[in-house]
Amino acid sequence: MARLRSALQQLPELALSLDTVAHPYLKQLAEFSAPMDSMAELLERAIKDNPPVVIRDGGVIADGYNAELDEWRDLANGATAYLDKLEHDERDRHGIDTLKVGYNNVHGFYIQVSRGQSHLVPPHYVRRQTLKNAERYIIPELKEHEDKVLNSKSKALAIEKKLWEELFDLLLPNLEQLQNLASALSQLDVLQNLAERAESLDYCRPTLTEKAGIQIQSGRHPVVEQVMDEPFIANPIALNPERKMLIVTGPNMGGKSTYMRQTALIALMAHIGCYVPAESAEIGSLDRIFTRIGASDDLASGRSTFMVEMTETANILHNATQNSLVLMDEIGRGTSTYDGLSLAWASAEWLATKVGAMTLFATHYFELTEMPNQLPNLANVHLDAVEHGDSIAFMHAVQEGAASKSYGLAVAGLAGVPKAVIKNARQKLTQLEQIGQNPARAESPQVDIANQLSLIPEPSEVEEALAQINPDDLTPRQALEELYRLKQLL
Numbered sequence: 001m002a003r004l005r006s007a008l009q010q011l012p013e014l015a016l017s018l019d020t021v022a023h024p025y026l027k028q029l030a031e032f033s034a035p036m037d038s039m040a041e042l043l044e045r046a047i048k049d050n051p052p053v054v055i056r057d058g059g060v061i062a063d064g065y066n067a068e069l070d071e072w073r074d075l076a077n078g079a080t081a082y083l084d085k086l087e088h089d090e091r092d093r094h095g096i097d098t099l100k101v102g103y104n105n106v107h108g109f110y111i112q113v114s115r116g117q118s119h120l121v122p123p124h125y126v127r128r129q130t131l132k133n134a135e136r137y138i139i140p141e142l143k144e145h146e147d148k149v150l151n152s153k154s155k156a157l158a159i160e161k162k163l164w165e166e167l168f169d170l171l172l173p174n175l176e177q178l179q180n181l182a183s184a185l186s187q188l189d190v191l192q193n194l195a196e197r198a199e200s201l202d203y204c205r206p207t208l209t210e211k212a213g214i215q216i217q218s219g220r221h222p223v224v225e226q227v228m229d230e231p232f233i234a235n236p237i238a239l240n241p242e243r244k245m246l247i248v249t250g251p252n253m254g255g256k257s258t259y260m261r262q263t264a265l266i267a268l269m270a271h272i273g274c275y276v277p278a279e280s281a282e283i284g285s286l287d288r289i290f291t292r293i294g295a296s297d298d299l300a301s302g303r304s305t306f307m308v309e310m311t312e313t314a315n316i317l318h319n320a321t322q323n324s325l326v327l328m329d330e331i332g333r334g335t336s337t338y339d340g341l342s343l344a345w346a347s348a349e350w351l352a353t354k355v356g357a358m359t360l361f362a363t364h365y366f367e368l369t370e371m372p373n374q375l376p377n378l379a380n381v382h383l384d385a386v387e388h389g390d391s392i393a394f395m396h397a398v399q400e401g402a403a404s405k406s407y408g409l410a411v412a413g414l415a416g417v418p419k420a421v422i423k424n425a426r427q428k429l430t431q432l433e434q435i436g437q438n439p440a441r442a443e444s445p446q447v448d449i450a451n452q453l454s455l456i457p458e459p460s461e462v463e464e465a466l467a468q469i470n471p472d473d474l475t476p477r478q479a480l481e482e483l484y485r486l487k488q489l490l
Contacts, residue, residue: 005043032184075152198275206270213240221262233396250383251407306334369402
């Protein structure tokens with residue numbers, strides 16, 4: 001009730017703010033949130049300024065609201081005027097200047113006289129309590145008043161609860177008006193907040209269209225741009241029926257996830273009627289936004305990170321439609337290279353051919369960048385980075401085409417992995433890249449993923465030479481010569 005009263009007290013000021021609105025819907029909200037003076041006045045009269053949380057012990061109904069309640073309350077509070085008079089009369093009658101009338105929760109009302117003047121106390125005073133420096137007494141007149149006071153507390157509480165129930169009956173006819181007020185205020189609150197953010201954060205008004213597609217110029221992430229110390233690098237995105245899936249490549253920490261998430265957030269903000277962080281945005285009608293982002297497990301239910309990832313992927317592949325926006329980030333990380341790459345390829349192909357959803361598919365499997373050459377309506381984009389010696393600079397700028405290389409080792413170095421480990425990894429990477437070379441890759445109409453990453457090496461010259469040597473047929477001198485020859489070959 002106190003909060004409702006507080007809200008009603010703000011309405012006159014709100015009415016002044018809404019006085020100049022021209023939009024028909026805002027005018028309607030202004031009508032619904034018009035001042036309700038009679039109800040505000042009733043609650044101001046009826047409810048105390050700082051009422052307790054519950055009515056159980058009373059003290060909710062304001063003084064002056066009901067005369068009978070005030071009367072009983074005065075009694076319940078000890079009717080101080082009566083007690084002051086009694087104290088004055090008894091002090092004068094018996095000549096005891098230390099006499100005081102008091103009350104406590106344990107012994108009720110009492111007359112207190114100091115120990116030094118207790119010999120002046122008349123015989124009809126009945127001792128109630130002895131203290132170190134005083135005696136406390138009761139007299140029939142005070143006992144009668146005490147009974148009346150204790151009775152009045154329960155009477156006052158009963159009247160207060162009755163008045164409380166009646167207050168609901170007085171407010172009930174205005175229930176629909178209050179519900180409309182609550183709805184109008186909540187909408188004004190949201191609209192005002194969205195307007196303030198659009199003005200303060202330089203958002204633009206998006207265009208919503210019936211045709212499928214997302215066209216954003218200089219899009220930004222609404223949260224990341226606020227928490228960064230450096231300027232946020234804005235990026236465009238174009239998704240349409242001729243370009244339904246983007247294969248997003250680039251280094252870890254290059255901004256792939258941010259790019260994908262900002263696209264989804266801009267689409268979502270546009271659909272709720274909010275201005276968006278971009279220079280311009282044209283958003284087609286979306287039925288749902290699906291995401292498979294981040295690594296999390298559900299070990300309590302016996303589901304590993306990979307199982308959670310696959311469950312989310314399955315949900316997307318079953319339920320996405322051609323009007324959905326799908327974000328797929330690093331599918332297939334939690335299993336072997338062949339399994340993961342195969343799953344990522346097949347999932348991307350299903351989304352592109354069977355579902356036709358607008359999709360952002362981020363991956364580190366460079367084999368997937370071949371898909372736009374084999375399937376229609378796909379395109380490659382990448383987030384740029386520049387490597388200088390052992391360091392790396394992330395440009396966070398989206399470029400057309402596939403990334404030229406992966407920067408995993410550079411990122412590992414940034415993270416603090418020991419240099420010896422990075423050096424060893426670089427040597428191993430060189431070996432694996434040599435092993436994985438497959439000249440037939442470009443001509444193959446259907447990419448053979450297993451052959452591309454075949455780990456069965458071609459025999460080198462040294463190995464062929466070794467295979468032809470029979471150590472039992474060599475003299476020590478011949479063996480030494482062969483060793484020099486092998487060394488030279490290596």
